Amino acid sequence: MLHWMGTKIPADTSLRSQVYDSLRAALTAGRFTPGQKLSFRFIAGTLGVSLTPVREAIRRLVAEGAIEMQAGRSVRVPLMTxxxxxxxxxxxxxxxxxxxxxxxxxxxxxxxxxxxxxxxxxxxxxxxxxxxxxxxxxxxxxxxxxxxxxxxxxxxxxxxxxxxxxxxxxxxxxxxxxxxxxxxxxxxxxxxxxxxxxxxxxxxxxxxxxxxxxxxxGLADAAGNIAPAQPAAERKRRRGRSSPPPSGALVFP
Amino acid sequence: MLHWMGTKIPADTSLRSQVYDSLRAALTAGRFTPGQKLSFRFIAGTLGVSLTPVREAIRRLVAEGAIEMQAGRSVRVPLMTxxxxxxxxxxxxxxxxxxxxxxxxxxxxxxxxxxxxxxxxxxxxxxxxxxxxxxxxxxxxxxxxxxxxxxxxxxxxxxxxxxxxxxxxxxxxxxxxxxxxxxxxxxxxxxxxxxxxxxxxxxxxxxxxxxxxxxxxGLADAAGNIAPAQPAAERKRRRGRSSPPPSGALVFP
DNA sequence: AATCAAAATTTGTGATCACAAATTTGGCCG
DNA sequence: CGGCCAAATTTGTGATCACAAATTTTGATT
CATH class of the missing domain: 1.20.120.530 (GntR ligand-binding domain-like)
Structure with missing residues (x-):
């Protein structure tokens, strides 16, 4: 919950922001392999939204350097050296x-x-x-x-x-x-x-x-490349119903 | 012209990038008044493109902090303090x-x-x-x-x-x-x-x-606000035809 | 003239479509 | 088996539309 001097700043509930958050979480947790290509339609399909919010979320992530855009037209998770x-x-x-x-x-x-x-x-x-x-x-x-x-x-x-x-x-x-x-x-x-x-x-x-x-x-190989990390271990699931993620959480498998 | 180790990196010719460049140039030159609201349709209309590339250019500029997004839904040129x-x-x-x-x-x-x-x-x-x-x-x-x-x-x-x-x-x-x-x-x-x-x-x-x-x-007033700058003087125009800007340059008036 | 609610307009958002460029596939020939 | 090219598919881009939320305008009332 974001606050500022006691005034609640309304959370951005746009699909664009939700897609951004989902991608950010997946990237941070290492759920994508570095070098992996991410197609807009794959993301949209996985999260169940149209291309529009995906495109805007991607633009932001590219601007932040979290993912990189190939010369041509595809985006991918950056490889680390x-x-x-x-x-x-x-x-x-x-x-x-x-x-x-x-x-x-x-x-x-x-x-x-x-x-x-x-x-x-x-x-x-x-x-x-x-x-x-x-x-x-x-x-x-x-x-x-x-x-x-x-x-x-x-x-x-x-x-x-x-x-x-x-x-x-x-x-x-x-x-x-x-x-x-x-x-x-x-x-x-x-x-x-x-x-x-x-x-x-x-x-x-x-x-x-x-x-x-x-x-x-120091983990880099002789060529200077650093192998991708394994995804962080998931927190223990709450007991009870396990199938649908809580209210509108857009998550990657 | 961008080069890397002698290899030409193909310039991004997408409308999105052109809109981004135009907005960036206008912002840098102080052609927008700080605090000014920028509507997507105004930008699209001025540059003669549809909303789509404008929206993506705006997303990038917002991520870079060049313009800021109000809580509700409009974007504006940041005020400086x-x-x-x-x-x-x-x-x-x-x-x-x-x-x-x-x-x-x-x-x-x-x-x-x-x-x-x-x-x-x-x-x-x-x-x-x-x-x-x-x-x-x-x-x-x-x-x-x-x-x-x-x-x-x-x-x-x-x-x-x-x-x-x-x-x-x-x-x-x-x-x-x-x-x-x-x-x-x-x-x-x-x-x-x-x-x-x-x-x-x-x-x-x-x-x-x-x-x-x-x-x-040091130019700030007592309240800490800094007045907007005047736009930079334009370079001297080339003599000859003056009306249409060179090949597809999207410019703000 | 000032106030305020209703109406009209503007504005951002998300979905969908068409299209061209890039990528992949499949088969052919060596 | 391997290289090459055309067909088929995938993919990003840009335009357009519908819609709801926000903003502005309007007009009645005091």
């Missing part, structure tokens, strides 16, 4: 470092408390083996952190970068993610925000992002 | 600084020579009072510089940032732009690239961007 990951690493490290630096200067006690709560929820989820839930909590922590900076444009750009790296972040599981550095760094960041210690906070987030993406870059 | 300009200043300073730093490490003699040529052309144009030509040369210099870094994603993000600030850059004319700091800094950057002196190059570009956008932020 070591160079591209290293470039994204440098950009993300810098921008997310900037966001945290500004956040440290402004963080209120309530905001710090919220971060602490999310961090402890993450600890609780970790080790349960639910990759999808784990990643969700990580995302929640990071964006709660960046939102404190109060810089909407910066936040939007960072979201775009997460969308580009998203399909490959599953590669961190299970090896990299079990390192205790993550939890330690999150606590260090929280402490630094509490103390308004911007340089320390920045260093911690830069190390976090730098290490994670360097690790992924 | 002091806070937003300062945020864009910080992001641009950082990312363009990063690009120049990488460029300094890689620049070849030929690339430096090209920068020097553009810089001298800019000096030639400067003082002729042709704002549009001046801005075009500035853009050419900056992107030739950033391209040397060889980081396509970074370049794409920077282009998006220029699109957001574009409608307001005319505010630099004629007062700010006549300062001799600009030409001096460009020469300093070129020299630093030649010497592979990354820190000096970064400092120079950061000062360039920081000063320009700080100047624009």
């Amino acid at each position: 070591k160079d591209k990951i290293l470039e994204l690493r440098d950009i993300r490290r810098t921008l997310e470092g900037m966001a945290v630096e500004k956040a440290a200067a402004r963080a209120t006690a309530a905001q710090v408390a919220r971060l602490r709560r999310i961090a402890s929820e993450l600890v609780a989820v970790r080790g349960r083996g639910d990759t999808a839930a784990d990643r969700q909590k990580i995302r929640e922590f990071h964006f709660a952190l960046y939102a404190i900076a109060g810089q909407p444009t910066l936040l939007q750009i960072i979201e775009g970068l997460w969308l580009r790296t998203g399909p490959y972040m599953n590669l961190l599981y299970p090896d990299y993610i079990t390192s205790p550095r993550g939890p330690e760094r999150r606590l260090r960041i929280i402490k630094a925000l509490q103390d308004h210690d911007a340089p320390t906070a920045r260093r911690a987030i830069e190390a976090d992002i730098g290490d994670a993406l360097s690790y992924i870059a | 002091k806070d937003k300009i300062l945020e864009l200043r910080d992001i641009r300073r950082t990312l363009e600084g990063m690009a120049v730093e990488k460029a300094a490490a890689r620049a070849t003699a030929a690339q430096v020579a090209r920068l020097r040529r553009i810089a001298s052309e800019l000096v030639a144009v400067r003082g002729r009072g042709d704002t549009a030509a001046d801005r075009q040369k500035i853009r050419e210099f900056h992107f030739a510089l950033y391209a040397i870094a060889g980081q396509p994603t970074l370049l794409q993000i920077i282009e998006g940032l220029w699109l957001r600030t574009g409608p307001y850059m005319n505010l630099l004319y004629p007062d700010y732009i006549t300062s001799p700091r600009g030409p001096e800094r460009r020469l300093r950057i070129i020299k630093a690239l030649q010497d592979h002196d990354a820190p000096t190059a970064r400092r120079a570009i950061e000062a360039d961007i920081g000063d320009a956008l700080s100047y624009i932020a």
Whole structure:
């Protein structure tokens, strides 16, 4: 639920947005193979809509770099290379470092408390083996952190970068993610925000992002290509009726 | 003309792209008043196309932050505030600084020579009072510089940032732009690239961007709003037939 | 003249169709 | 088995239509 100064911003219920959300979720979860061609009619057919909203959703995703458009006329899931990951690493490290630096200067006690709560929820989820839930909590922590900076444009750009790296972040599981550095760094960041210690906070987030993406870059083969990640494990299904997804959720199989 | 390793990339001739280019050019030149509502049918009618390509072009511009979409259903040219300009200043300073730093490490003699040529052309144009030509040369210099870094994603993000600030850059004319700091800094950057002196190059570009956008932020009124810029002066028309724009150029009046 | 509800118009959205370009298929010949 | 070309199919693009929501205009009433 999006809010702004207590005023509810009405959610965009257009089919276009729903298609966008579905594609975004599928990309982030790695449900498409990198390099896979996505035809408009396949997407429209799968989601049960016409071509029109699909085309507009695709335009947005292309603009955000989440999918790429071939010279001719087809779109496909981008293939990742070591160079591209290293470039994204440098950009993300810098921008997310900037966001945290500004956040440290402004963080209120309530905001710090919220971060602490999310961090402890993450600890609780970790080790349960639910990759999808784990990643969700990580995302929640990071964006709660960046939102404190109060810089909407910066936040939007960072979201775009997460969308580009998203399909490959599953590669961190299970090896990299079990390192205790993550939890330690999150606590260090929280402490630094509490103390308004911007340089320390920045260093911690830069190390976090730098290490994670360097690790992924290290998975590249000799040609510099990085293999696609496996889809995140689904959350446990609710007991009871399982067939139809809740109210109008457009999902890929 | 776009090239890549000697291979011509075929230009996208779709109507969608032409509409996008037209809107982008109009926005950059300040031909729309900030806050102005843009109806799909107005754009389609003006450019003589149907709604379909307009809708897709708009989606892309919205994703890039060049225009914004109201909650309900209309799109408009974003209004600029002091806070937003300062945020864009910080992001641009950082990312363009990063690009120049990488460029300094890689620049070849030929690339430096090209920068020097553009810089001298800019000096030639400067003082002729042709704002549009001046801005075009500035853009050419900056992107030739950033391209040397060889980081396509970074370049794409920077282009998006220029699109957001574009409608307001005319505010630099004629007062700010006549300062001799600009030409001096460009020469300093070129020299630093030649010497592979990354820190000096970064400092120079950061000062360039920081000063320009700080100047624009200083134009805000007490409420923090920044008045729209006047459209850039048109280039001198070629003599001869003046009515129809060259081959299929979709232009706004 | 100011107010406000009803009517008229405008506007974005989604579906559908026609069409050309790209891609795949299938068969033929080497 | 492999290369090549024409037919068949798929695919993205652009135009058009219907429709509901939003906006503007109108006109009656105070």
